Amino acid sequence: MATHADAHEIDDGLRSILLSDDNFWPAEPKSIRETGLNSSFIEHLICKYLATTGSSSGRSIAESLCLSFSILGELFDSLRTRQIVVHAGAAPFNDYYYALTDHGRSRATAYLGESGYGGPAPVPLMDYVLSVEAQAITFVAPKYAQLAEAFRDISVEPKLFASLGPAINSGAGMFLYGAPGNGKSTLARRLTVCFGQKIWIPQALLEGGQIIKLYDAAYHHIVEEDDGTLLRCQDHDCRWLQIWRPTVVVGGELTMDDLEIHHNPQSNVSEAPLQMKSNCGCLLLDDFGRQRIAPNELLNRWIVPLECRHDFLTLANGKKIKVPFEQLIIFSTNLEPEDLVDEAFLRRIPYKIEVGDPGVEEFHFLFKLYCATFDCEYRKDVVNYLIDTHYRSQNRAMRRCHPRDLLMQVRNYCRYNDLEMEIRPEYFDCVVESYFAMVLKGKAKRGN
Amino acid sequence: MNMKTEVTQVVGFNKQEPIPGYFTKELIGVGGYGEVWKTHAPGGLLKAVKIVYANLNSKRASRELRSLNRIKEVRHAFLLSIERIEIVDGNLIIVTELADQSLKQHYEKCRATGLRGLPRDELLEYLRDAADALDYIYENYSLQHLDIKPENLLLVGNRAKVADFGLIKNLYERSASLIEGLTPIYSPPELFEGKPNRHSDQYSLAIVYQEMLTGELPFDGMTAAHLAAQHLQTPPALRGLPKCDQPIIARALSKNPDGRFPSCRALIGALIEAGKENAEVVKDNAAGRDHRQAGSSAAPLKTEALAEGSFELVQSQSITSAKAEDWAELASIELDENAATQYAPVLFVGIGGVATRTFRRLRARLQDRLGTMDAMPAIDLLLLDTDVKNLNWATGDESSAALHVSETLAMPLRRAEHYRSAAGKILGSISRRWVYNIPFSLQTEGFRPLGRLAMVDHSKRLLDRLRQALTKITREENVATTAQNTGLNLASRQPQVYIVASTSGGTGGGMVLDVAYAVRSILAELGLSEENVFGILMHATPRAAGDRDKAIANSYSTLSELWHYCRPGHNYPGDRACGLPPFHGNNRTFSNCYFVHLGDDLSETQLDTATDPVAEYLYSSAVTPAAGFFEKCRKIEYAPAGAQPPEPVLRTFGLCQLGGSNSDIPTIVAELLCRDLVCIWRSGPPNTVERASPKLTETVALIAAHDKTKQTRFFKIEEQAAAKAADLELGLEPMQAVAREILGQEVSGDVESYFGRLILEAFDAPRAEADGNDLTRVFAIVDAVLGDVARGDEDGGDANFDSLDTVLNTRLEGRAGKAAAEIRDWIFDLVDASEARVEGAKQAAEWFQNLLRTMERTTVNTAGHLREQIGTLKDAVLSDDAGRRAAGASNTPDAKLLREEKICLFEYARLRLDHVIESSVARWLRLIEGQVTATLDRLQEFWTDLNNLAASFDVTPRLSDAFDRSAAPEIVHNNWRSLLSDLINHREDPQPGLGGFV
The missing domain is CATH 3.40.50.300 (P-loop containing nucleotide triphosphate hydrolases)
Known part of the structure; x- marks a missing residue:
């Protein structure tokens, strides 16, 4: 009898089920009926699977059909009785390798003709x-x-x-x-x-x-x-x-x-x-x-x-x-x-x-964020230079993707020229040319 | 570990004397390593000798030898001292001191007495010793033992010593393999990786502590590989340990050695400290017994346990459990036997599978007792369940237990799609996750929310059925019919409703509270009293581990919910989904709620048995005279001190059946009767004090009264014996008188005058020349008549006639035989007398024995004195006479002298006569006493036989078994015994009905 001293601990698993927020849990079917499928449909799947793999153990068939081995047992027996499959040898854990008989093979071909589906069993x-x-x-x-x-x-x-x-x-x-x-x-x-x-x-x-x-x-x-x-x-x-x-x-x-x-x-x-x-x-x-x-x-x-x-x-x-x-x-x-x-x-x-354009402050913030990503030092003066030189004077709109894209280009540029990754006005001058040329052209075509 | 059980035979090795002078005596241990023998050593000392057979296990032997070389210089009070190391025929032989037993053996003995393990304080004493030794060998020699286990901790005196250094290792040496030989249960994780650490022994010691204290291991692996994996990865299971110990042992069992305590001593120190801080727990644990509470009083405790569980919702301290005194209160309920019990219409509402079992039993009881259910329309059953199969089982057969289909209401769950349209309504009271997770089986599978879902789904039908049933049982004509058909005094229309459910099931736990409010709302609607809505909540856990947890969680949540509704200031909010209004004001779910713990880990059959008492209670409480008693029980208020306003109360009941036909109690009762009967034969009426007495004052009074009776009884026996003795004229004076009378008859007249005449005749008779001395002749004549004074009992004297003493003795022998026979008969009669019995008879016999011995001693003393006087007188007379003769006095003495001589001779004769009488009386007494003693011996034998007979009826163990099964508390036991005693005391008029409830 439990007393204060040995209060019962609820098993973690049960507790997580009881207290979980999951609204849905697909419980494992315990019988063919509970799968919502009929047995002949599953038989078709088994035959089609065996037709494509040759022979396979009961467990691997069950695995490929995503059904539990225990509920397929009776189907295997029935298929064997009807001489659609045969035991092709013993498999570990009280299991057998199954293969199609000739009769079974011809059936499987017919099934494949009806539907080529050979994956996991479906759900109603x-x-x-x-x-x-x-x-x-x-x-x-x-x-x-x-x-x-x-x-x-x-x-x-x-x-x-x-x-x-x-x-x-x-x-x-x-x-x-x-x-x-x-x-x-x-x-x-x-x-x-x-x-x-x-x-x-x-x-x-x-x-x-x-x-x-x-x-x-x-x-x-x-x-x-x-x-x-x-x-x-x-x-x-x-x-x-x-x-x-x-x-x-x-x-x-x-x-x-x-x-x-x-x-x-x-x-x-x-x-x-x-x-x-x-x-x-x-x-x-x-x-x-x-x-x-x-x-x-x-x-x-x-x-x-x-x-x-x-x-x-x-x-x-x-x-x-x-x-x-x-x-x-x-x-x-x-x-x-x-x-x-x-x-x-x-x-x-x-x-x-x-979703509007970012302001200057946010633009700075984005640069700061991406500099950290690209592992280089954020320099406010350089970003200010960029804004002044390439945005304000060019009457360009700032976009949230620009800091990332420009830094990416700077990185590629530095890599190619074997330079250390850092932001410098001259780097920006270089990359801006290539980056905006295309974008602006596109924009000009579309909008303005 | 592969343990060899057979003793190894090694050719060419003398096992009887492995080392000269050491003779093996007794095998005390066999293992994979070899054998340990208890051995006679030179000097008559007892030693332990360990033999490691090298040819079987050469690696082991060489490793052990290496280890020994390390340890042999180490000396410590708590290390088992090694006295000799020999290699004989390649076998390693180690002589050590002999311990009393190992810790393991001691633990097993404790377990055998029903303890969980060793008492905590004692265990810590031992482990402190071991810790001292282990820390010592590390601190001074950098050694780790590495094979600490209960078998290797040996108890010598009351201290523990560390033994078996087979694996001991210097941490600074590299070793090839450690895996071989280690004991995986106790091995620290680092050992499996071959990296022993300075904290390795501490880990093993912690496991030893847990096992020896609780009987449980932190890792439950069955194979070495599994254990190794657990040691390396799984957190230890410390649940069995007292709360205060858990963090300490958890630290000592850290996978990372550096996370452990700095030393073994620190570990033990922490445990001791924790014990001091948490004295109560330790005290609790020191008793060590499984906490098996008497009877169902355990149920409220269980509630507390739940409340204290991993959920922390209910304030457990507010739950007050019933105490032992409450039983006394129950026992003191007086019932007026003359007042007719009043009954009420009854509706039993059962919910779920456990209730089904209860109801089948209940229905059988009702029908057996009162006739068919049709004949009692004011008593009805309604069984609700989500499991249709279960209802089919309940109604399925033809027995009287089978419920009628109309008494059941199936409330099956439906597939989720059926709830979709009503989802809006249902989801108001149930989380959507349950609506969409209905199992394929369409049963609750132990989930309370699903039980509730079924209730909400079927609420309309449920309310209709309840209304129907309550209307039916309270209809005037139905009440009257029932009263007429059953003979029950149904006095009122106000119904009793018992709502029976298991809180641990999905259906029962999920619905019961809502059903209770449903019943109450209908009662209110029908204008009936809501006073008597009783909840009978049951809790049981099934075998499967997962289901067990679910059951506990369900009971926990049901009780939490109940607790919530019953608290002042809270109320049942109602449920629009099933048309239940909110309850304000008096919002306790039940007027009285019972919680019954049916048991844990129950199989189906056990569950059936466990529900029987509940059915029996329902039956008794509703339709038997016991109802009055239960009514009074319910009136007892259990108000915890200072609880304001009153706290919710959970009641419980236990049932023990007395004189039931299906148990072994009748046999026990019969045997008890036999035993008591034998005891009565032995000692008279039974001891009244043993009977249970509810109140202390009464007990005292009884004891006083008892003592008085006892004294009086034996006093009477002695009185009677004295009267008998007087009757038999057993007394010195009467006996002497008798002897004198016999002598008188023998001499045909007064015996003294006879001797006077005899002496005078002898004196005056012509003297023959040859006769020589006259006086000597007269003495000889007197002696010849009376018998020789020195002769005693020996035969002798003249062959022609018997001397008087012989005659006297012969005559008295007859009388003695007669008296002894009379005493014996009288004593044996006492055995049959109800107030005396064997004990009284013994008392009387002893009294007689004492009396006779005292008298005999007196007579023998008197006879001794007389003999001395006779000798003195005779010598004096003869020497005077001889002196005179030597002085040449004439042959004819003068008259004065003659007179003096005559007087002396008369005196001599008188003394001789007295002496003969005294001796005869003494002999007479001896004869009687011999007979009495024989009688007493026979009584004693009989007494012993009776004792043995009584002992053969010792039913106490079985009695407690029987009571354990029916979980009767002490007070019930006592009351039962008292009933039994009454029965025995009035066995002319035995009470017909012994069965009943207490």
Whole structure:
């Protein structure tokens, strides 16, 4: 019996589960039924996997399918009874190597013809929908402290800060506009950080017999497994991956196709659209207005999703599915919002935040910041010289990217000439010429 | 470690005498290294001899020899002294002083007596000695022992000595390998890397401390590799140690040697200091016993433990646990047996799996006792659970225990998608993470929030069912029907509601408080009293470690929540999601709340057993006469001193069943009866003081009364014995009179005048020439008649007739036999007399024995005196006569002289007669006494037999087992014994119902 002297210590793992902020946890299925898939579907996956690998142990098959070995046992037995697979030898830990029989091989070929998908087992769409609802960014309300933490190492004007906070909290869309090179994209990327958490996403979805691949290494960064005790103490469903909240950035390359489920007729596998990949995270449309599709077209496509927070997508077989549209959408543009879209759209994107040029003081501050990065001494007089000589006299606007870009050029210059990295007026004179020549030309063409 | 258990046989090596003069006597240790023998050494000394067989373990032997060379010059009071080192046939033989036992053996003995380990103070004494020695060898010789373990700390007298220097190492020498031979349990991390450090022994010493104190090791690895990994990486598990010791041992167990204490002595010093600072803990620990609290009084303590756990929400000091005195208070509750117990309509609401078990048992009890549930519409059960399978089990069979489907309400969880539409409503009271994390099994899996979610989800149905049930049980006609069918005196419509749930489960813990408020809101709505809403909260932990923690956390949070609602100034906020209004004012969740600790690490079967008492309590409290008692118990206020306003109270109950049919108590009772019966045979009525007496004053009075009875009893026996003695005319005077009378009969008249005549005749008779001396002849005649004075009991004299003393003795022998038989019979009769028994009979026999001995001594003394007088007189008379003859006096003496001689002869005869009588009486007494002694011996034998018989009924150990099982506190035990004694005392009129509750 416990007394004062030996108070019970709750296991750390349990405590972290009970007290964790995670809104969602993909529990490991204990049976085929709990996976939400039917056994013949999993059998297909096993056959296709064996067709591509030759022979493999039960455990490695389970691993590649991201299902637990224990629930696959009965399937292996059934496949063997039906002479689709055979034991090709004993594997460690009470396991066997499995290989396809001729009969099995012909079946596998047929399965591969139906669908070329051979990756991890998918998750039913409804599970995904729930996971998005549970982990939606709307429910995380970042406070000033989180924002300050996210923008710790970049310079943000207090005014901007004050308007950004509520915009992020709205969870709806926002416009970030202003001249190029002022850090709109940087700002947008940083915004996801203040939501701070990790989320779970499935690697692939299954709906109406169609497999939709969701995980995209380009946008989804997996949280390293040894990160916390949580993972060790409670088993999770391996079909799900824990990632940092995604920030999906699209630039001018965006087309209307990217916003629909992309179906590959050869493999009969679909790829989730960008807005799905950015669910629970941030979707940044960089250089909005420069896309291959017209802003109006894009916004027309999204007008309903933005309002209802869910989107309708069409599967290859024609079935329409409803998926959540739960992300912070940031339109970053160097054009005036009014020039891009009409008022009806602007109403649906409630926050428009201008990212203006930095003042002299901030410019100095940025130099100071980047000098530290480039490991050279910050000299106020040299920066003053730069401003006087190359900005004021030339009537050039200061941009937030300039200190970094110019210092980069100075460094390259010094390196090439075998000089020690430092800032000197003459260095700036050299690099400014090459740097601004191009930019100014571009600017002249576009704007003035 | 690979331990060899068989004794090694080595050819060509004389194990009986490994070194000349040293004879091995007893094997005291075998290990991978060799053997240790207790040995007779020259001079009759006992020594320990360690033999390291070189051919088996040459590396070990050579290492040991190297080590010995290092240590042999080191002398310290707390190092086991080495007296001789020999190499015989290549085997290394070491002679050391012989210790009493190792620390390990001492620890095992302590464990065998039920202690957790050694008492802390004693252990620290030993370790201080060891620390002294270890610090000494380091400070003076730069040596580290490197194999400190309980087996190597030997106790000599009351001090500890460090022994076995097989691994001892000079830190400034390089050594090839250390791994071989080390004991991985105690080895510091640096040793696995082959880098011993000056603080290495301290690490081992700290582990020894923890193990010897608590019986637990800081690292639980089962293999050397696992242990090594743990030593190198895992933080030690110090939970079993007293709080004050934990930081100290943690420091000594630092992975980085430099982080440890500067010396072993510093470590022990810190432990001693910590003990002083935290005297209470140490005292607690010094007792060392597992803290097994008597009965369920432990439950409030558990609460405190939870409160003191890693969460720090509840101020534990405000929780006051019941004290031993409270039991006395319970025991002093007086029940008016004549007053009819009043019953109320009852609704039992059970929530979750543990409640299901309780309810099945409860239902069986209700039906067995009162008939079918249909016949008692004012008593109803309602079982709620999220687990439909469990409800199916509850209703599934045909037994009387099976609940009817209408008595259950399934409240299963649904898949998350079903909650999406209602999310707005539900999320008002439950965090969204739970709504979206419903397990595939659709059960709470031990998570309270999920239990609450199910409750919110099914709230409408739940409220409807509760309303329905409460309306039903309180309907007038139902109350009347129940009273009629069951014979219970249902006096009122005001219902009792028992809400039964396990706080450690997800469903029970999650719903119970809300259900309580739901019940209260419905009672209010129906215009009924909310007075009698009782909470029966149970706590149990299952076997699986993860589930155990979950169970504890659940109970903790449920109790915290309950605590919160019950505190003045706080209130239940209501829950719009399930239509519950907020409660203001009197906001205690339950009017009385019980918390029952069912046990820890319970299997399914154990859980079933553990819930039985709860069911029994519910049954007794609702529909048996015990209700009145429980009612009074609830009225006892436990107000902690200075608590203003009153603090929330958790009550608890324990159950012990007396005379139950399913336990071994009946056997024990029977045996106890037998024992008590035997004791009565032996000593009369049982000792009344042993009976439990609740109040001290009463006890004192009883003791006084008892002492008086005891005296009176034995006084009476002596009185009776004296009366008997008088009756038997056992007394000197009457006996002498009898002897004289016998003699008189023998001589047909007064014996003294007979002798007068005899002497005169002899005197006047013509004297034959040959007769010589006249006086001598007269003496001879008297002696011939009375028997020779010196002869005593020997046969002799004239063969033609018996002398008077022989006749007397023969006649008296018969009388003695008769008297002895009478005394014996009388004594044996006493054995059957209820107030005397064997003890009284013994007393009487001893009394007789004493009496007879005293009388005999007196008569023998008198006879001795008489004999002396006779001798003196005879010598005087004869010498006078002889003197006269020598002076040539005439043969015819003158008359004066003759008269004088006659007077002397008469006196002689009288003395002789008295002497004969005294001797006979003495002999007579001796004979009787012999018989009495024989009787006493028989009684003594009988007494011993009875004692043995009584001892064979010694049920105490089993008794305590039986009570442990039913967790009865001392007072219950005592009351039970007192009941039993009453039964024995009035066994003509045994009470029919021994069973019941205390």
